[in-house]
Amino acid sequence: MRRRVIFPNKILPYFLLAPQLAITVVFFFWPAAQAIYYSVLLQDPFGLRTQFVWLENFRIILTDPLYLGSVQVTVIFSTAVAALPMGVALLFAVMADRKIRGVHVYRTLLMWPYAVAPAVAASLWLFIFHPDIGIIGRWLNDVGIHWDYKLNGNQALLLVILAASWKQVSYNFLFFLAGLQAIPRSVMEAASMDAGLGRTFWSIIFPLLSPMTFFLLVVNVVYAFFDTFGVIHALTDGGPAKATETLIYKVYTDGVMNLDLGGSSAQSVILMVVVITLTALQFRFIERKVHY
Amino acid sequence: MTVGERFRIWSRRWRLDHLTTHLTLGFFALVTVTPYLWLLSTSLKLRTEVFTPTPKWIPWPINFGNYAEVFDRAPFGIFLVNTVLVVSGILAAQLLTITLAAYVFARRKFRGVDLLFLLFLIQMMIPIHATFLPNFLTLRNLDLLNTRVAMMLPFFASGYGTFLLRQAFKQIPRDLEDAAVIDGCSGLRFLWHVLIPLAKPTLVAFGLISLVSHWNDYLWPLIVTDTPDVRTLTIGLGMFVQQESGADWTLLMAATAFVTAPLLVIFLVFQRKFIESFMFSGLKGSR
Numbered sequence: 001m002r003r004r005v006i007f008p009n010k011i012l013p014y015f016l017l018a019p020q021l022a023i024t025v026v027f028f029f030w031p032a033a034q035a036i037y038y039s040v041l042l043q044d045p046f047g048l049r050t051q052f053v054w055l056e057n058f059r060i061i062l063t064d065p066l067y068l069g070s071v072q073v074t075v076i077f078s079t080a081v082a083a084l085p086m087g088v089a090l091l092f093a094v095m096a097d098r099k100i101r102g103v104h105v106y107r108t109l110l111m112w113p114y115a116v117a118p119a120v121a122a123s124l125w126l127f128i129f130h131p132d133i134g135i136i137g138r139w140l141n142d143v144g145i146h147w148d149y150k151l152n153g154n155q156a157l158l159l160v161i162l163a164a165s166w167k168q169v170s171y172n173f174l175f176f177l178a179g180l181q182a183i184p185r186s187v188m189e190a191a192s193m194d195a196g197l198g199r200t201f202w203s204i205i206f207p208l209l210s211p212m213t214f215f216l217l218v219v220n221v222v223y224a225f226f227d228t229f230g231v232i233h234a235l236t237d238g239g240p241a242k243a244t245e246t247l248i249y250k251v252y253t254d255g256v257m258n259l260d261l262g263g264s265s266a267q268s269v270i271l272m273v274v275v276i277t278l279t280a281l282q283f284r285f286i287e288r289k290v291h292y
Numbered sequence: 293m294t295v296g297e298r299f300r301i302w303s304r305r306w307r308l309d310h311l312t313t314h315l316t317l318g319f320f321a322l323v324t325v326t327p328y329l330w331l332l333s334t335s336l337k338l339r340t341e342v343f344t345p346t347p348k349w350i351p352w353p354i355n356f357g358n359y360a361e362v363f364d365r366a367p368f369g370i371f372l373v374n375t376v377l378v379v380s381g382i383l384a385a386q387l388l389t390i391t392l393a394a395y396v397f398a399r400r401k402f403r404g405v406d407l408l409f410l411l412f413l414i415q416m417m418i419p420i421h422a423t424f425l426p427n428f429l430t431l432r433n434l435d436l437l438n439t440r441v442a443m444m445l446p447f448f449a450s451g452y453g454t455f456l457l458r459q460a461f462k463q464i465p466r467d468l469e470d471a472a473v474i475d476g477c478s479g480l481r482f483l484w485h486v487l488i489p490l491a492k493p494t495l496v497a498f499g500l501i502s503l504v505s506h507w508n509d510y511l512w513p514l515i516v517t518d519t520p521d522v523r524t525l526t527i528g529l530g531m532f533v534q535q536e537s538g539a540d541w542t543l544l545m546a547a548t549a550f551v552t553a554p555l556l557v558i559f560l561v562f563q564r565k566f567i568e569s570f571m572f573s574g575l576k577g578s579r
Contacts, residue, residue, distance in 0.1 A: 095312070
């Protein structure tokens with residue numbers, strides 16, 4: 001037998017990992033480090049000199065009413081976008097938890113909005129809620145509610161919440177349904193013998209679904225934080241008067257549009273910390289689910 | 293036989309409990325699908341037919357002119373080509389990088405393996421959108437802004453894909469590798485002829501997720517591009533929605549239908565696979 005050359009085998013693993021590693025370092029670790037680096041620097045108005053300022057940028061943004069406003073918008077927005085689809089989806093999932101014919105037809109129809117681009121969701125909801133021509137927008141004005149999301153900040157926020165939630169309902173629904181169907185029939189039957197529907201739900205079904213609920217909560221919050229950018233950009237552009245400017249939207253306007261590096265980097269760092277915390281929580285869940 | 297018993301038998305025969313389920317799901321599906329039908333209907337209407345006092349569902353005469361006009365207003369053909377190039381470029385590169393990396397992590401022992409794998413796990417935890425600002429600066433320094441490459445480059449590696457595929461490779465028994473090595477099929481040939489075919493479901497699931505998320509991505513393409521010749525469909529549509537004030541609703545709806553259609557077709561063709569992959573790897577939301 002011919003003896004193999006050992007040397008290539010030793011460097012082969014590193015060689016195979018190199019492309020993946022290079023991208024990861026350049027586009028994940030380097031930017032994360034850079035965000036932290038920029039977040040402690042302050043640039044003078046002419047961009048000529050930068051100065052190390054410790055946590056000054058953080059102090060500035062955390063006392064900036066505009067940033068705090070954006071935090072408030074984000075909290076309201078993501079609470080609504082996490083809770084609304086989950087509530088609706090759970091209700092429907094409980095009602096639909098039976099083995100019936102044609103369930104895959106429903107699944108296909110319901111799964112579809114999840115694959116839809118945020119810009120498409122924006123376009124659809126704009127068309128339905130436009131004050132002059134949208135079916136619902138016109139109806140609201142006809143019955144005496146002054147509906148104009150271009151002027152009224154609360155209405156604008158409501159609109160982006162609805163558009164963002166709508167896209168997420170079916171996803172939540174499918175997971176809740178899968179979760180319900182994983183509960184043994186005998187448990188459900190035994191429970192429904194002794195207790196009414198409401199009690200069965202709250203004392204048996206809901207606790208058994210709680211890992212799923214927690215998982216969906218994290219997914220929805222991450223979705224609300226990041227993936228809804230397109231909906232907001234197309235529908236309201238963060239306005240009116242910053243009423244729909246979420247945290248990521250503010251990073252975009254400050255960093256990309258206005259090139260305020262220090263401030264927006266500090267915001268990026270805060271955003272990263274929030275997301276890493278959320279994802280870490282989620283991973284703990286997956287770990288439990290995978291290994292039992 | 294009492295009325296109650298008779299009702300019970302009757303309801304069992306007609307599956308009354310199933311009926312409520314069908315009604316619930318049917319209603320839900322209807323609510324989901326209605327906006328699309330309305331969209332499709334509007335996109336085929338004449339401009340004067342949009343504002344009827346009672347909603348008109350079937351457009352007559354059917355007017356395909358809106359679609360042609362959309363192409364005059366904005367270069368949706370170019371947007372489509374760009375989207376296809378970007379999405380398939382990302383997918384091709386990802387499949388290569390994650391396969392090689394997953395192979396190394398699943399099947400090779402070498403110095404520093406644990407540390408490197410930890411790096412990939414950490415990468416899974418940082419969504420690209422959290423670091424979009426420094427990434428934007430990096431691309432600006434590389435002088436790559438406003439190119440298709442800029443839209444693809446950061447996604448050429450996927451910690452998530454590597455992780456999924458590594459799990460799939462690990463499940464393939466060691467004995468199989470020993471047998472293959474005895475038959476002279478080792479190393480990369482083993483990867484190509486044995487591991488990849490066996491891990492196909494995982495590759496397909498990851499591919500579909502990647503396809504959908506990059507087809508729909510909005511923030512990153514918006515930031516790194518600013519001229520129509522490199523932009524993608526979702527950005528093109530977003531711009532169209534923003535300039536809506538002219539109220540060319542039939543055009544807007546035609547554009548929306550056009551942007552939705554390709555993914556809808558792929559979705560219908562692969563529907564079962566799609567749902568499986570979402571459920572299977574949905575653990576990651578939409579990345």
